[in-house]
Amino acid sequence: MSSPRSREPRSYLMSVLLLLIAMGSIQLGASLAKTLFGSVGAGGAVALRTAFAALMLAVVLRPWRTRVGAGA
Helix, strand or coil, X not given: CCCHHHCCHHXXXXXXXXXXXXXXXXXXXXXXXXXXXXXXXXXXXXXXXXXXXXXXXXXHHCHXXXXXXXXX
C-alpha cells in the first residue's frame, strides 16, 4: 500500500491547478452573464452560457470521432 506522503507532487499540483481553473471559469462566466442581462435578458444569458458550454464540451470530447456500432 502506498501512503499519502508517497504520492507524486506533480499530481497534487495538477489537481490544484485544475481546481483554480474551474473556480476562475465559474467566476468569469458569472461576470460575463451579469453584463449580458441588460442586453439579452436572463433567458438569453442562460441560452448563451449553455451554448458556449456545449461548444466547449464538443471541442474537448470530439463526438464526431466516436464510432457507434452494434458492439457499443
